[in-house]
Amino acid sequence: MISNEVYLVLFFALLPVCSGATATIPIKRTTIRFKFDDWQLYNEYAGAFQQPEAGHQHPLSRHDQSTFYHILYTTSIAIGNPPQPFTASIDLSWSDMFVPSVECLQDPVTAQYCRGQNKYNSSLSTTYHPSKTVTELMYEGLSTSGYLSQDVLGVGGLVILDQQFEEATFWRSMYLNAAPLDSALGLARLQSRTPASNASTKSALRNMLDQKVLSRPVFSLRLPRRDDESGELALGYSPLEVLAQSAVTLPLIEATPPKELSQLSYYISSGYTVALESVTIQSSPGNNPGGRKPSTYKAVFTNSFDYISLPGTLLTEIQTNLHPNLGMDDQLADLDCSMRDDLPNIVFSFGKNAVIVLTPWDYLTEVRDVEKGMRCVLPFAYLQQADDEWVVLGSAFMEGVYSVFDLEKGEVSLLMLKE
Ligand SMILES: *[C@@H]1O[C@H](CO)[C@@H](O)[C@H](O)[C@H]1NC(C)=O
Numbered sequence: 192m193i194s195n196e197v198y199l200v201l202f203f204a205l206l207p208v209c210s211g212a213t214a215t216i217p218i219k220r221t222t223i224r225f226k227f228d229d230w231q232l233y234n235e236y237a238g239a240f241q242q243p244e245a246g247h248q249h250p251l252s253r254h255d256q257s258t259f260y261h262i263l264y265t266t267s268i269a270i271g272n273p274p275q276p277f278t279a280s281i282d283l284s285w286s287d288m289f290v291p292s293v294e295c296l297q298d299p300v301t302a303q304y305c306r307g308q309n310k311y312n313s314s315l316s317t318t319y320h321p322s323k324t325v326t327e328l329m330y331e332g333l334s335t336s337g338y339l340s341q342d343v344l345g346v347g348g349l350v351i352l353d354q355q356f357e358e359a360t361f362w363r364s365m366y367l368n369a370a371p372l373d374s375a376l377g378l379a380r381l382q383s384r385t386p387a388s389n390a391s392t393k394s395a396l397r398n399m400l401d402q403k404v405l406s407r408p409v410f411s412l413r414l415p416r417r418d419d420e421s422g423e424l425a426l427g428y429s430p431l432e433v434l435a436q437s438a439v440t441l442p443l444i445e446a447t448p449p450k451e452l453s454q455l456s457y458y459i460s461s462g463y464t465v466a467l468e469s470v471t472i473q474s475s476p477g478n479n480p481g482g483r484k485p486s487t488y489k490a491v492f493t494n495s496f497d498y499i500s501l502p503g504t505l506l507t508e509i510q511t512n513l514h515p516n517l518g519m520d521d522q523l524a525d526l527d528c529s530m531r532d533d534l535p536n537i538v539f540s541f542g543k544n545a546v547i548v549l550t551p552w553d554y555l556t557e558v559r560d561v562e563k564g565m566r567c568v569l570p571f572a573y574l575q576q577a578d579d580e581w582v583v584l585g586s587a588f589m590e591g592v593y594s595v596f597d598l599e600k601g602e603v604s605l606l607m608l609k610e
């Protein structure tokens with residue numbers, strides 16, 4: 192017989208464990224294929240989708256007719272009570288949530304674009320709060336505007352109260368059919384500064400932390416590496432296998448983004464920067480172009496950028512020494528995946544005993560092309576920067592590691608994935 196006191200003690204002993212929650216949600220990967228021209232047009236003329244003026248030229252014009260690939264990572268979320276389901280992109284850098292509103296059907300042109308999406312009907316939700324704030328944003332091939340609303344957000348069984356989001360009454364998209372996303376689940380730690388949105392709302396992650404929804408202020412990310420694989424976002428805990436193994440643990444550092452709004456300053460502003468000593472090609476000693484002098488870079492984690500961006504000189508050194516048949520002109524190119532057997536490993540040294548080695552199987556992004564079949568995309572691309580100190584560790588890096596973001600300790604742990 193167990194006495195009542197013992198029950199009571201057990202109850203209180205277990206209480207702290209139950210005071211927060213955890214969730215594990217699957218991540219789906221989708222390769223989007225687009226012509227450079229279309230993407231450029233979207234970025235310059237989103238909303239209007241006009242043709243550019245005659246004679247209009249942009250600097251990368253030799254790529255105009257090229258096909259590019261972009262990787263989108265999505266999961267299911269729900270908004271409202273009872274919950275209304277949406278497909279949301281999971282994004283380390285992003286803050287502002289949005290969903291198409293049922294009102295998008297009222298305008299015939301917008302209706303054409305939003306018909307295929309999940310749509311939010313506020314009159315079906317008992318927890319909806321309106322606001323009159325008008326917002327507009329551009330995100331992943333979408334261009335929207337509407338007004339801010341507030342409702343309950345559900346993510347893998349977790350309940351986040353009063354999530355603000357743009358209820359989009361205007362909706363345009365560069366996708367031929369329905370867009371593969373209705374919304375975004377922002378994982379920005381800090382308020383991200385993007386020129387592409389004026390909503391300035393708290394990210395879903397920020398709300399989870401502020402409302403102490405999670406057992407611990409921790410999340411981990413395993414991005415799928417192929418479209419037919421499933422990844423995982425663990426909220427409130429780090430999976431045991433990561434803790435048990437020898438992960439590289441790095442402190443997050445405070446980093447002030449450059450003043451001007453740019454893609455780089457947007458990624459930096461979300462709050463996932465660490466110090467990085469060197470990026471080198473793994474080869475015989477004395478034959479290492481990037482490895483002469485370790486200097487200190489600042490490296491930003493993001494999964495909304497597909498590539499790894501390096502300071503200009505370092506990028507040239509690495510890209511031109513990667514393979515005798517490849518040079519700078521091959522930036523952004525997709526190759527036959529058999530190239531993986533010939534390419535070297537790339538070494539990211541974050542400090543003493545803090546080294547991540549990516550093999551070509553990790554850093555070449557695998558995509559499936561409707562015409563060409565399986566292709567492997569080179570990992571490097573250049574993002575404009577004034578002071579050569581920034582490295583952006585986008586999806587080409589993030590897909591190669593299991594990453595754990597511990598926001599209580601202010602550190603990131605990276606674990607190399609085994610084949
Ligand atoms: C939204 O829900 C209300 C309440 O059920 C319904 O009357 C209305 O028709 C719905 N709106 C649309 C556009 O479906």
Ligand SMILES: *[C@@H]1O[C@H](CO)[C@@H](O)[C@H](O)[C@H]1NC(C)=O
Binds near residue numbers: 324325389390
């Ligand atoms: C966002 O921009 C739109 C269009 O310029 C404007 O109407 C709206 O008031 C802006 N919203 C905020 C919150 O600044």
